[in-house]
Amino acid sequence: MKAKYAEKRLAILKAAFAVVTERGYSDTKVDEVARRAGVAKGTVYLYFKDKPAIYIGLVDWLLEQALATTAEVMARPISPRRKLEELFSTWASGVMSSPGVMALLSMENVNQTNTVMKRFKKHVLPHIMEMQDAVAGIVKQGIEQGEFRKVEPRAAAMMYLSAFRAELMSAARSPGARPRESVKELFFCGILAEGRGRRANGKGK
Amino acid sequence: MKAKYAEKRLAILKAAFAVVTERGYSDTKVDEVARRAGVAKGTVYLYFKDKPAIYIGLVDWLLEQALATTAEVMARPISPRRKLEELFSTWASGVMSSPGVMALLSMENVNQTNTVMKRFKKHVLPHIMEMQDAVAGIVKQGIEQGEFRKVEPRAAAMMYLSAFRAELMSAARSPGARPRESVKELFFCGILAEGRGRRANGKGK
Amino acid sequence: MKAKYAEKRLAILKAAFAVVTERGYSDTKVDEVARRAGVAKGTVYLYFKDKPAIYIGLVDWLLEQALATTAEVMARPISPRRKLEELFSTWASGVMSSPGVMALLSMENVNQTNTVMKRFKKHVLPHIMEMQDAVAGIVKQGIEQGEFRKVEPRAAAMMYLSAFRAELMSAARSPGARPRESVKELFFCGILAEGRGRRANGKGK
Amino acid sequence: MKAKYAEKRLAILKAAFAVVTERGYSDTKVDEVARRAGVAKGTVYLYFKDKPAIYIGLVDWLLEQALATTAEVMARPISPRRKLEELFSTWASGVMSSPGVMALLSMENVNQTNTVMKRFKKHVLPHIMEMQDAVAGIVKQGIEQGEFRKVEPRAAAMMYLSAFRAELMSAARSPGARPRESVKELFFCGILAEGRGRRANGKGK
DNA sequence: TATGAATGAGCGTTCATTCAT
DNA sequence: AATGAATGAACGCTCATTCAT
Numbered sequence: 001m002k003a004k005y006a007e008k009r010l011a012i013l014k015a016a017f018a019v020v021t022e023r024g025y026s027d028t029k030v031d032e033v034a035r036r037a038g039v040a041k042g043t044v045y046l047y048f049k050d051k052p053a054i055y056i057g058l059v060d061w062l063l064e065q066a067l068a069t070t071a072e073v074m075a076r077p078i079s080p081r082r083k084l085e086e087l088f089s090t091w092a093s094g095v096m097s098s099p100g101v102m103a104l105l106s107m108e109n110v111n112q113t114n115t116v117m118k119r120f121k122k123h124v125l126p127h128i129m130e131m132q133d134a135v136a137g138i139v140k141q142g143i144e145q146g147e148f149r150k151v152e153p154r155a156a157a158m159m160y161l162s163a164f165r166a167e168l169m170s171a172a173r174s175p176g177a178r179p180r181e182s183v184k185e186l187f188f189c190g191i192l193a194e195g196r197g198r199r200a201n202g203k204g205k
Numbered sequence: 206m207k208a209k210y211a212e213k214r215l216a217i218l219k220a221a222f223a224v225v226t227e228r229g230y231s232d233t234k235v236d237e238v239a240r241r242a243g244v245a246k247g248t249v250y251l252y253f254k255d256k257p258a259i260y261i262g263l264v265d266w267l268l269e270q271a272l273a274t275t276a277e278v279m280a281r282p283i284s285p286r287r288k289l290e291e292l293f294s295t296w297a298s299g300v301m302s303s304p305g306v307m308a309l310l311s312m313e314n315v316n317q318t319n320t321v322m323k324r325f326k327k328h329v330l331p332h333i334m335e336m337q338d339a340v341a342g343i344v345k346q347g348i349e350q351g352e353f354r355k356v357e358p359r360a361a362a363m364m365y366l367s368a369f370r371a372e373l374m375s376a377a378r379s380p381g382a383r384p385r386e387s388v389k390e391l392f393f394c395g396i397l398a399e400g401r402g403r404r405a406n407g408k409g410k
Numbered sequence: 411m412k413a414k415y416a417e418k419r420l421a422i423l424k425a426a427f428a429v430v431t432e433r434g435y436s437d438t439k440v441d442e443v444a445r446r447a448g449v450a451k452g453t454v455y456l457y458f459k460d461k462p463a464i465y466i467g468l469v470d471w472l473l474e475q476a477l478a479t480t481a482e483v484m485a486r487p488i489s490p491r492r493k494l495e496e497l498f499s500t501w502a503s504g505v506m507s508s509p510g511v512m513a514l515l516s517m518e519n520v521n522q523t524n525t526v527m528k529r530f531k532k533h534v535l536p537h538i539m540e541m542q543d544a545v546a547g548i549v550k551q552g553i554e555q556g557e558f559r560k561v562e563p564r565a566a567a568m569m570y571l572s573a574f575r576a577e578l579m580s581a582a583r584s585p586g587a588r589p590r591e592s593v594k595e596l597f598f599c600g601i602l603a604e605g606r607g608r609r610a611n612g613k614g615k
Numbered sequence: 616m617k618a619k620y621a622e623k624r625l626a627i628l629k630a631a632f633a634v635v636t637e638r639g640y641s642d643t644k645v646d647e648v649a650r651r652a653g654v655a656k657g658t659v660y661l662y663f664k665d666k667p668a669i670y671i672g673l674v675d676w677l678l679e680q681a682l683a684t685t686a687e688v689m690a691r692p693i694s695p696r697r698k699l700e701e702l703f704s705t706w707a708s709g710v711m712s713s714p715g716v717m718a719l720l721s722m723e724n725v726n727q728t729n730t731v732m733k734r735f736k737k738h739v740l741p742h743i744m745e746m747q748d749a750v751a752g753i754v755k756q757g758i759e760q761g762e763f764r765k766v767e768p769r770a771a772a773m774m775y776l777s778a779f780r781a782e783l784m785s786a787a788r789s790p791g792a793r794p795r796e797s798v799k800e801l802f803f804c805g806i807l808a809e810g811r812g813r814r815a816n817g818k819g820k
Numbered sequence: 821t822a823t824g825a826a827t828g829a830g831c832g833t834t835c836a837t838t839c840a841t
Numbered sequence: 842a843a844t845g846a847a848t849g850a851a852c853g854c855t856c857a858t859t860c861a862t
Contacts, residue, residue: 026231040823155387162367182360190395436641520835564796572777592770600805655844
């Protein structure tokens with residue numbers, strides 16, 4: 001049955017997730033992934049053609065989940081702002097919150113000009129873009145509805161993602177601390193005091 | 206002459222910088238660093254005790270420059286906001302702008318539970334914190350002077366650094382594009398439209 | 411089959427034996443051991459965790475054989491003197507006779523303060539002591555039975571081992587010569603002429 | 616002045632002696648020898664063409680001293696037996712008693728078929744032979760004078776050297792213990808009890 | 821399909837030796 | 842003569858990948 005295949009593949013992916021977030025990509029040994037997945041080393045190669053393929057599979061899997069979450073939140077009948085807020089907390093409480101996931105999703109976790117890297121870029125970047133597009137879509141919606149200022153949606157999306165990242169990192173730094181709202185709030189309101197030159201950059205009307 | 210030592214060390218550091226930003230830490234071969242620095246492999250080990258030491262030396266060097274820049278900007282007789290703006294563009298036009306520097310400074314570039322990682326953490330994190338502190342200091346100043354809202358300085362600093370990072374990454378994505386102001390502006394003003402719930406999170410008065 | 415494991419391990423051990431007796435420990439390259447054993451370099455590391463472990467395995471193996479021989483001879487219903495004689499010739503015709511074995515068993519073959527050396531000492535010395543104890547046991551028996559003088563058993567054992575060593579070395583020096591009995595005989599009778607001060611050192615009655 | 620040359624050469628030799636007996640030949644770094652001798656690394660190469668040459672020089676130096684001692688003792692107007700006894704204790708109280716010297720003089724300390732080893736053999740063996748010859752000479756004298764039995768002088772010499780070696784090793788094993796006479800005595804008298812088959816091997820008349 | 825023993829290219833590091841000063 | 846910075850060949854060990862079972 002096909003289900004068996006998907007099941008074992010998932011087991012390997014989960015094991016890989018654990019090891020990669022613990023040790024980072026290059027310190028991850030296929031050996032250990034296999035052991036933790038409860039399969040033999042050779043078996044891993046029946047499901048993934050090589051080590052980079054495991055990484056790509058991992059990122060795909062993670063982004064799939066994140067995108068599903070995103071789609072679900074986007075469909076809710078709430079204001080764009082609430083959507084972004086929901087997204088933020090949903091992500092933060094899901095898989096994405098494991099220490100090391102952000103690193104995993106950062107292109108920087110792996111190498112750069114490498115031949116291997118090219119494959120990463122080809123597979124992963126489009127997915128990252130998809131997420132950015134989703135967020136940008138919400139922003140655009142917010143602008144149209146007058147809830148947001150007329151900002152560049154893609155830049156705002158990137159800022160949003162970065163803010164999320166910053167949040168996670170600070171959480172990782174001081175574990176146990178309850179999720180602070182301040183970062184999210186900063187994203188919405190900026191740091192300038194009322195009347196103190198908002199619009200000053202000439203971007204606003 | 207003693208200058209000779211520092212000179213050669215710098216040459217190695219520069220070579221290492223090039224290779225690491227190109228390929229990432231683990232794909233950096235000491236061999237190649239040596240070749241690019243125009244010295245023999247063994248020579249590298251006269252200046253750095255091992256490979257991690259090269260990386261640490263690299264980060265130290267980079268952060269030293271960034272901190273120097275920061276100190277210089279902080280001393281200028283301009284408003285906190287202008288300081289942050291200046292910092293943003295000064296960094297962006299300096300060493301920090303090489304594609305890969307942010308990655309290099311990200312803890313994620315290297316591994317995690319590793320013994321080696323411990324050394325990284327011990328040497329690099331304090332320096333990162335120093336930069337964050339510097340930014341947080343400016344934010345605090347801005348708050349005291351009434352230019353900024355009463356936000357948590359450290360969170361704002363992290364947000365600022367993340368915004369910078371986002372900016373660089375988007376710049377890396379679409380090279381050639383002139384530095385966009387949008388991200389910076391978003392940092393200052395947030396995305397909410399006037400009167401639309403700024404303070405909504407209850408953080409404000 | 412489990413036998414396969416032991417078989418291959420033995421093949422590596424035999425190859426290591428050949429190389430180490432030929433070149434000495436530090437000039438033994440794991441590469442060459444592997445080649446001679448007919449396996450790949452990496453395979454050696456499946457059977458021995460590192461190079462010192464190969465050496466220790468080698469000594470263990472050799473001493474095991476020697477101790478087995480010793481036990482067998484000790485069990486024979488012959489006089490202590492005959493036991494020592496038998497031991498001498500049995501060893502001399504067995505594995506122990508390869509040029510270089512004595513060297514291999516000499517602590518001196520390897521280094522001294524080294525961390526590695528500590529492992530050697532921990533593993534090998536006890537075994538050497540075991541052999542010395544076995545010989546000392548025979549000597550004690552001989553003393554009790556009145557066949558030997560009242561000498562210190564451990565000193566005699568050390569002397570015996572040294573004599574054996576001397577024999578092997580002289581044999582190595584002039585290969586092809588049939589085993590000379592003279593060294594063995596010297597061990598039993600000493601060099602003093604009859605009546606010429608045997609006991610003179612005051613040790614005898 | 617030429618004296619300066621010999622002086623510095625000696626300093627290097629002494630440093631080498633210390634390091635080699637401490638760490639063994641292969642763990643001896645030319646660097647450390649130079650440092651301990653108080654000269655620069657390059658200087659060592661002005662006095663010795665390469666590392667093996669240092670070792671050979673070391674052995675030459677040591678054997679020279681031992682041979683001088685030997686000659687001196689041989690010239691004394693005492694019985695052959697006394698000569699051997701004196702030699703034993705003179706050596707034991709001189710340079711030869713450093714832990715590790717015996718190892719140093721053992722061919723086994725270094726490698727075997729190696730090209731380097733050939734040089735060792737060529738230089739050192741003759742010297743070892745010289746010492747053996749000296750001892751054999753004393754033995755022969757003893758036989759002629761009726762003090763010793765009619766044994767093979769070279770075999771006896773080898774036995775003598777081995778006994779000395781055994782003594783030193785046991786001394787090294789249990790440091791602090793006063794030199795035991797037992798080994799020496801065993802050499803002279805053997806272990807057989809009176810009337811119990813001395814001559815039994817048919818070597819005697 | 822699954823296994824895990826075997827492989828061997830590849831890398832970090834050491835250290836004897838050289839040579840410009 | 843003396844120095845010590847520079848060299849680079851050499852080696853121990855790792856680990857992604859393969860393949861006979």
